[in-house]
Amino acid sequence: MPQKTKNTPMMEQYLAIKEQYPDAFLFYRLGDFYELFNEDAVKAAKILEITLTSRNKNADDPILMCGVPYHAAADYIRTLVEGGYKVAVCEQMEDPKLSKGMVRREVVQVITPGTYIDEKAKESKANNYLAGIIQTAEKGFSLAYSDIGTGELKVTNLENEDAVFNELQTLPFKEVVLEPEHSERFKEQLEKRFNILVSVQKNNRDEEAFASLLADIPDEDSRDVLYLLLSYLSDTQKRSLTHLQRAESYETDQFLKMDTYARRNLELTASLRTQQKKGSLLWMLDETNTAMGGRLLKKWLEKPLINLTDILKRQSKVESFLNHYFERMDISEALTSVYDLERLVARVSLGNVNGRDLIQLKTSLLQIPTLVQAIESIGEPAVWEGTIAKLRSIPEVVELIEKGISDDPPLQIKEGNIIRDGYNEQLDLYRDAMSNGKRWIAMLQMEEREKTGIKTLKIGYNRVFGYYIEITKANLAALPEGRYERKQTLSNAERFVTPELKEKEALILEAEEKSVQLEHELFVAIREEIKGYSRQLQALAKLVAEIDVLQCFAQVSEAYHFTKPALSNADRKLSIKEGRHPVVERVIGKDKFVPNSILMGEDNTILLITGPNMSGKSTFMRQVALIVILAQMGCFVPAEKAELPVFDQIFTRIGAADDLYSGQSTFMVEMVETNQALQFATDNSLILFDEIGRGTATYDGMALAEAILRHIHRTIKGKTLFSTHYHELTQLEADLAGTRNVHVGAIEKDGELVFLHKLMDGPADKSYGLHVAKLAGMPDSLISEAQIILNGLEEEHLHNKTDDAAAADKMEQLALFQESSLSPNEKHVLDAVASLALEDCTPMQMMNLVDSWKKLLKTQKK
Template sequence: MPQKTKNTPMMEQYLSIKEQYPDAFLFYRLGDFYELFHDDAMKAAKLLEITLTSRNKNADEPIPMCGVPFHAAAEYIQRLVEMGHKVAVCEQMEDAKLTKGMVRREVVRVITPGTFLNENGSESKTNNYLASVVRNEAGGYALGYADIGTGELKVTLLTNEDAVFNELQTLPFKEIVLDEKTAEGLTEKLEKHFGILVSIQAKLIPETDFQDLVAELPQQSEKDVLVLLLSYLSDTQKRSLSHLQKAVAYQTDAFLKMDTYARRNLELAVSIRTQQKKGSLLWTLDETKTAMGGRMLKQWLEKPLINLSDILERQRKVESLVNHYFERMDINDSLTSVYDLERLVARVSLGNVNGRDLIQLKTSLQQIPGLVQAIAAIDEPDVWQAVIDKLEAYPEVIELIERAITDNPPIQITEGNIIRDGYDEQLDRYRDAMNNGKLWIAMLQKEEREKTGIKTLKIGYNRIFGYYIEVTKANLAALPEGTYERKQTLANAERFVTPALKEKETLILEAEEKSVELEHELFVALREEIKGYSRQLQALAKLVAEIDVLQSFAHVSEAYHFSKPELSNSDRNLSIKDGRHPVVERVIGKDKFVPNSISMNEDNHILLITGPNMSGKSTYMRQVALIVILAQMGCFVPAEKAHLPIFDQIFTRIGAADDLYSGQSTFMVEMVETNQALRFATDKSLILFDEIGRGTATYDGMALAEAILRYIDRTIKGKTLFSTHYHELTQLEADLAGTKNVHVGAIEKDGELVFLHKLMQGPADKSYGLHVAKLAGMPHELIAEAQVILNSLNEQHVLHAGTGIPVPDDTVEQLALFQENAMQPNEKHILDELSDLALEDCTPMQAMLMIDGWKKLLKSQKSR
């Protein structure tokens, strides 16, 4: 009969530790395995697809149990963390052989999505940020983030929740830490919006413990959010975080702002269609040679500059590299052999570094003199001298590693054979004892064979019995009596020891054991000495990363025939001659891409773009934005010539997509994205609006589109590209001085539509809707029937030129709304509301709701 049993001391220890980490899987070390029990075991067995067993099978309630070998645990931990879980690693802190009673165990580290150090090469060009947010007393927010793999630590202040979400959208973060107060209103929203782990940190470590990291921050709320973040890191990592760099405070308005919608629509880092890097602007630009250069490129892409002098400084360096091909190739050769310095420094600090990592560090530092030489050969001291002065190879670190570490060290630092001969006298003595001892054993084997005449006699070794003399049973009679002591009997042989062999065995094994221990001690001491160079090596890594990004810009600029743009703070003229979309051009080839120009002077705020679907309107709009982004990153641009003002923000509304995650329809998404621009854009912003108003009824959409254009022209005056199929809007050119009409050309040839993909002055003459439907492959009979219907509509209605949008011929009746003596009560009410309406204070959504209400009033009047 199964019996209910009391918890063993081991299970009591497990439960006590688990109670401290309720939100993590506890990997509890038992010998050569990490074991999981109870709920952890049931969940982990399912997630990791490993066998679920039980402990105390005969008890009333057997304890669910599963486990993974300790040498393979890293893979299982990574899988759990990538699923968004935490793992608490509990190790044996004492040698079980030397301990009486229960072995002491402690959690040595909690691995979380935001603190996981991914060594996967495919992820090397991506940061893994842990973010934290704190709401301050004034109602604003402080946002901090760190990458423990690189040591980066940054903080910014934000005015509202929308700004927090938008800034988080720019960060590749996997976890966010909140204090209890902020968590009350933000946890659910963050989990829903980002689908990431939200952790609550209740206990704060005193700010004085992090004084060297946060002391220079000007605002207390900046310090508060970083103390929260650093407290969480200290609690989970339980080891030195000395590689964390001094916190850097930044202001979001110091960079070109792009909200979530703009980044997505412009496909800066990922393709909308595949959600992969390929097909994005980042993919086009990334010719970096180092992992840290790849990460910096993405950071520059997410945050282009708005300070003209900073942009021009980058631009000068790119131009210098473009003009010096051979020197650039030498720079590339040096960069190719530079490993990830940032993460190597972090591994040194965290204690994860091994011998091979130090060889990579040495190899990287050895490239710096060649890098300096290649840059100096450009011979433009006004451009490069400041960089050359900061490039330090730290030869003392190179010499230290060269002297200490073998050329081919093992992965594990506890296996020996990692320290060179001649580095430490005591280690050399141990090795001499081992080498001489093994030579002595070889000589002993030869002597014993000669003395006994047994040619098959051999001396061997295993971990259990140590050294032994093995003789086959057929030769036992040849052994002299009294000299050999029997140690082990085998099926066909006997094993013996002699006093001399025992003595030499003790010497050899003691030397081996002490040698391995001493090597580990020497390696740890070496690691600590190199840790003292962490700050200098991190500064070097940033400089090398910057050179890498600049050479990448130069390579792309030369390979794809980009040109240096002119940038100005003094005027708002926007002029691009033969601009191209850099990503589309790379995909289809330069010869197939049709370039287009744009010219907007200071008084021209709006470019109204008409033309058929598939003609390239969206591509044209996107390429203008991408050219602006490239220019403000400091890169050359895909155009024959470009003169650009400095933009402060880019807003987009391009394409149609439901936001299923938040339950918003296509039209609601359209209105939300449009509203973002209308609320926050300035006269220095770039606005891209594609087909605004098409997601609702024709007249609603047209009214909204026109009201939006008038609002931009009157209130914002930012550079706006507005594509539309509402041909009626082209009449605004005569009414709004800041509006110009252009169209993407198309011609009919032999009854077929041919896209010219070329921007031309003036409005389009047709929408070519049926032609595009035909190109899409719709059935011929359907197209023919649509043509008959269109002809009928043309006969019955007055159509605006080329749009196919019917306007009833009873225009006199419609105008009765404005003839006071013919007004109905509802019409009078609508006119009064319209007269009192302050349009400049009205959002597009409010306008849409008012128009819808007016329609309902008029419909109810007609039905009476």
């Protein structure tokens, strides 16, 4: 009968360690395997598709288990981490052969989604951020983030939850760290909105340990969130983090603000249709040659500048590269041999670097003189002086690697042959002993064959018996008696040794063992010496990444005929001549794309755009925004000429989509996106509204659209592109100063609709909705029926319009009759009501106004 068993000492050790890491899969090292037990085993077996087995199968409570080979563990860990799980790696801390009792084990690292460094993705153009968030005493938030793979460490303060979510939307992060006291509601919102891991960490506030990293951060809220983030990194990584850069504080209003909706609608980094990079502005722009350049390009795209001086500095460098083709080609070619310096520095600091990584580091540093020479050849010191001064190849590191590391080192650092000959005298002696010893053995084999006359005699080696002389049983009779000492009997041969062979074996094996050990020690010493140059290497990496992005801008600008835009803070004129949508143009080809111009003077704030579906209204609006973004990144723009103001924010409401995560309908999403602009836009903002109000009843939608336009005109006054199918709104051109009608042209030819894709002055003559339906392939009978219904509706509308005009005329006459009998106070009240802007009044102001009118009318009666 099965019996309940008592836990073995090993299982007691496992359970004690697991208790410390309840939210992680515990990879418990047993010999050549990492084992998982109990619930960890059940879950891991399913996720990793490995066999679930058990210990003590005959017990009432058998211990479920599964395991993975230690040499293949990296792939299994990657699968778990990419699935949003944590892995605690528990290693044997002493040699089992030498230990007495239970082998001591400890967790040496907790690998989490936000701290994972993929060893197989050393050239990745994507960051992997870990974010930390705390709520401040003023009901605001502080947010810090770090990429452990590059050492980046940033912090900012944000005013509310929406600002936090919007900032997180710009970061490629996989995990957020919160304090234990943070609300469950906030945690659930993060998990629901971003589908990421939320971890909880006690804030240790180790001021002494993190003093150097926080030296430039005086703000207490910022320091608090950095302590939280660094506490988590320290507790999980359990190793030196000297590669982390000093924390940098930033303000979100230092950059062109774009909320979640704007980034999505403009397809900055991902296509709306596929959610992939291809088809986005990032895809179109990315001609970077290095991984760190690719990451910086994405950062610049997510956060364009608003400081005009900084924009113009970037522009000047792009123009300099554009005007010097051959120097730019030299730079581009050199950059192709530059590896990911940021991540190489991190690997050095974390102790993950191998010999080949150091060769990559040396190769990268050897390209720096070429970059310096090419930039100096351009001959524009005013543009490049600061860059040249900071570009230094760090020859000390190059020389150290050149002298110490062999040209083709192995992947593993404990296999030997990683240190170059001549670097260390003792290592050379060991190698000489190994080389001479093996030559001596080869000579001994030849001599013994001659002396014994046994041509098949051979000298071999294995780890159990060492070196041996092997003679087949067929030749044993020819062996002189007593010549060798018998060592091992095989089925068809005998193995022997001699005192001389044993002596040489001891010499060779000692040299091999000590050689490998010494090589590892020498390699670690080289690695530690290079670690001392981490700050210089990181500064160099930033500069090289910047050069890469600037040459990328020049490359794209030349290839796609971009021009240098003129930007100004003083003039709010928006003028683009023959502008193009850079992504659409690249996809369909320059010859097929129809460019368009836009001119909005200082006083022209609203452009009302009409025209049929598929005519290009949305494309035109997006291209204006993308031109602005490119310009404020410092890049040239797809246009013949562009004069632009510097915008502080871009708001969009383009396209129709449900928000399934929050349960919002298409129309609700439309209203939420619209409200973002109405709440936060300024007179320096760019607003793109496409078909506002179409998600509800016609008159509701039309009323909302007009009220929104009036609100923008009256209170915001920012540059607004407003496309609509409500032709009634085109009458606002006469009513709202600074509003202008334009339309995207389309003509009817032989009963077919032909899109001109060209922006023209004035409103469109009609919507051409039935023509678009016909183009979509709808049945002719359906189109004919729709035409009959449309004709009827138009006649009814015309009849109602005539009736309304007659009724209005009667009302006007009645008003004139009644107006003559009104007292001055009554007329004053009526005029006040007619001119009142309700949306600008608070409830208290409204009550005071009504009270004053009431008193005025009472006075009149007296």
